[in-house]
Amino acid sequence: MIKAIYNWIDERLDITPLWRDVADHEVPEHVNPAHHFSAFVYCFGGLTFFITVIQILSGMFLTMYYVPDIVNAYASVDYLQHQVAFGVIVRGMHHWGASLVIVMMFLHTLRVFFTGSYKAPREMNWIVGVLILFVMIGLGLTGYLLPWDNKAYFATKVTIQIASSVPFVGEYIKLLMQGGDIVGAQTLTRFFAIHVFFLPAALLGLLAAHFLMIRRQGISGPL
Numbered sequence: 001m002i003k004a005i006y007n008w009i010d011e012r013l014d015i016t017p018l019w020r021d022v023a024d025h026e027v028p029e030h031v032n033p034a035h036h037f038s039a040f041v042y043c044f045g046g047l048t049f050f051i052t053v054i055q056i057l058s059g060m061f062l063t064m065y066y067v068p069d070i071v072n073a074y075a076s077v078d079y080l081q082h083q084v085a086f087g088v089i090v091r092g093m094h095h096w097g098a099s100l101v102i103v104m105m106f107l108h109t110l111r112v113f114f115t116g117s118y119k120a121p122r123e124m125n126w127i128v129g130v131l132i133l134f135v136m137i138g139l140g141l142t143g144y145l146l147p148w149d150n151k152a153y154f155a156t157k158v159t160i161q162i163a164s165s166v167p168f169v170g171e172y173i174k175l176l177m178q179g180g181d182i183v184g185a186q187t188l189t190r191f192f193a194i195h196v197f198f199l200p201a202a203l204l205g206l207l208a209a210h211f212l213m214i215r216r217q218g219i220s221g222p223l
């Protein structure tokens with residue numbers, strides 16, 4: 001039955017080459033930990049991606065309960081954490097994953113650096129990687145404000161204060177981030193929009209470019 005459905009679709013859309021391209025692609029020996037244990041360092045990028053997927057999925061579930069306004073934000077997180085079935089697990093995954101993904105990304109970047117994989121012909125993918133790094137840090141900073149507790153509020157004040165010390169344009173950056181004269185209602189709405197729409201969209205585009213380049217160039221050779 002399933003085979004018949006598959007064949008019906010395949011006759012019309014010729015989908016076999018699409019998944020064969022991925023499924024038949026052999027993992028090069030020098031990046032396969034089954035051959036040399038030290039090759040596990042080549043798994044860091046894939047592990048970073050795995051946690052990123054967890055962040056996206058858990059984040060989607062969090063938005064079902066989170067209320068992005070200063071009166072209800074804290075209470076909505078509190079309710080999710082203590083009343084909603086599995087809420088504590090989903091929030092816990094998003095909370096710890098946010099730190100873990102930064103650690104994994106950092107290890108991945110170190111691997112790329114110490115194997116010299118940023119060199120020609122992979123310079124463009126290194127630059128895309130740096131952009132991904134900024135987006136991930138932005139996700140961390142904007143997400144931190146959302147529970148709207150004391151820690152979130154004062155940490156964001158410090159972040160914005162640091163950003164405002166940029167020479168010449170600092171005050172503009174501060175206004176852009178805050179959305180007004182103080183860290184308040186507009187800041188929370190703004191950070192929420194950036195956290196769930198702007199940065200994830202940018203991340204998906206950048207990751208697509210990252211992976212397409214990896215497929216096109218292959219993973220860099222053994223040292």
Ligand code: HEM
Nearest residue numbers: 042043045046048049112117125126129130132133219220
């Ligand atoms: C969410 C963040 C990221 C994800 C999910 C990701 C994912 C990956 C994956 C799966 C690979 C294949 C090889 C491997 O796994 O080691 C890779 C390769 C690569 N990544 Fe990333 N990456 C991320 C961030 C970065 C950053 C921050 C940089 C550098 C600043 C970077 C630069 C590169 C380069 C240059 C390669 C090619 C390396 C080679 O061919 O040896 N990536 N990435």
